[in-house]
Amino acid sequence: MTTAVPERAAALDRLLGDPADQANPVGTRAVLDADERGETPAAGERALDAYGLNAEFVPPGHGGRLTRADHLVEVMRAVYRRDPVLGLGYGAASFIAGVHVWTAGDREQAGRVADVLLAGHKVAVAFHELAHGNDMSRTEFTAAPDGERLRLSGRKEVVTNISRARALVVLARTDPRPGPRSHSLVLVDRAALPAGAIRDLPRFGTVGMRGLQLGGLEFDAVPVPGSAVLGPVGSGLETALKALQITRTTLPAMASGVLDTALRTALDHLGARTLYGGTALGIPHVRSVLAGVFADLLRAEAVGAVGTRALHLVPESASVYSAAVKYTVSKLLLDAVDRLAELLGAHFYLREGPTALFQKLLRDLAPVGFGHIARAACQMSLLPQLPLLARRSWTGGTPAPDALFDLDAELPALRYDRLALHAAGRDPLAASLAAALDGPWDDRHRPLRAAAEADQAELGELARTCAALPVTEWGVDASPGTYDLAHRYGTLLTRVCCLQLQRHTTDPFLADPAWVLAAVHRTRRESPPPGPVEDALLGELLRRHRDHRSFGLAARPLPHREETTR
Structure with missing residues (x-):
């Protein structure tokens, strides 16, 4: 292990x-x-x-x-x-x-x-107000000074566990003037509040995550100590943006477990279904889709692994990598489950029988793309950083340490104080591509080297384009073509993550170039991966299914009846 x-x-x-x-x-x-x-x-x-x-x-x-x-x-x-x-x-x-x-x-x-x-x-984070969505700067909930106390007024809605949380972290406006220092985070001990001081709002029903306890609270001049503010008064938005770097990296990475189970459910069904004189697993198109989904799961976990390790090793760049992880991983997971649904046909939405779990997983995974922070918001947070990244890192920056890609390497402690709102042009992950090309390559890896050379050329072209972006293209009003630059950058990072993990692993399967080549073909929208690549992926997938192992990078043993009855 x-x-x-x-x-x-x-x-x-x-x-x-x-x-x-x-x-x-x-x-x-x-x-x-x-x-x-x-x-x-x-x-x-x-x-x-x-x-x-x-x-x-x-x-x-x-x-x-x-x-x-x-x-x-x-x-x-x-x-x-x-x-x-x-x-x-x-x-x-x-x-x-x-x-x-x-x-x-x-x-x-x-x-x-x-x-x-x-x-x-439970502890709940009470940021959301229906009127303002992900725009935290528009929050209307107030924390007004009253001597040595604050009085909290307003509503928080669609918050997980808010009705059963012992403590709340509430984003509140502490200055009526607009600006980045207008909000603070307030730690509220619900048990310490006067009886009747807050009112529970009705629970919100949802299509997916039906069992999730989504509710709201209404405060009416509720008193809390002035010492309840987390950090300096007015630092709420800054703190939230830093903390988001940790959560929007780790949460999409966790959600790959949903795709793991969805893929297992599909394999169980397709392996038992007889079509055209054999099981559905013998159909070339089915095999190709399954191999592609497996490759995308590995790619999602590769990006998640590098992103989470970056929180420890290069936290100053986490503002970039966290946005890229949320944007790319969530799309990989959502698209992969959709492709499995197409294979299952009418069985994907049945609520009874062997495939009943799939329709729940399909619904439950949807929030990975918009919950907590939306994918579009991640693109917007990347845009203003691209020009400086292009100038300082993409054509000659300092490469990442090897430990970023060696999953067996130890990590230093998480340093929350080293998180920064802006990466200041530091992109050691992208810069590591040039360093990889300078290293040794054996003959077996010639296709990977060719892919890396193509990525280096694309990074150079992307650098020239991004470095020339006018300031008017750095914000929410940017043209669709500029938004596509953020998409291209995120997709290129996924290939770099896969390549570097392959070069630093001792695991026999991950050391084989096949899964990385599959990722390259899928992201470049070229012709399908060569037959031997798909065959290698499908063979590994079916072995893991037979041996009750997870489908991600770790290939961990999973509980099953033979094991649990011993």
């Missing part, structure tokens, strides 16, 4: 048990029944309580296990593979809230939130 996969991830899988076991209280049948009722699976929450999942969201200095972002992602993939509602509703929502406290809170504030989480309670 590599250091990228902590033993506790395997322990969580064992605790959750065989999903196919009808008697398993956190198996597929129980998950589907809870979804039909629109409930969070109670047995699943009890299992995660027993595991102590909240400790994964707390830094070790406060008694938790949040030492490495990549370890957290792998643990949470085990939950997302089982049920995305548990992944977000039990886990990720509290993690999002906690990150803001670890980023800006003082030791006493961080200690209080850590105690809440380690005691098994």
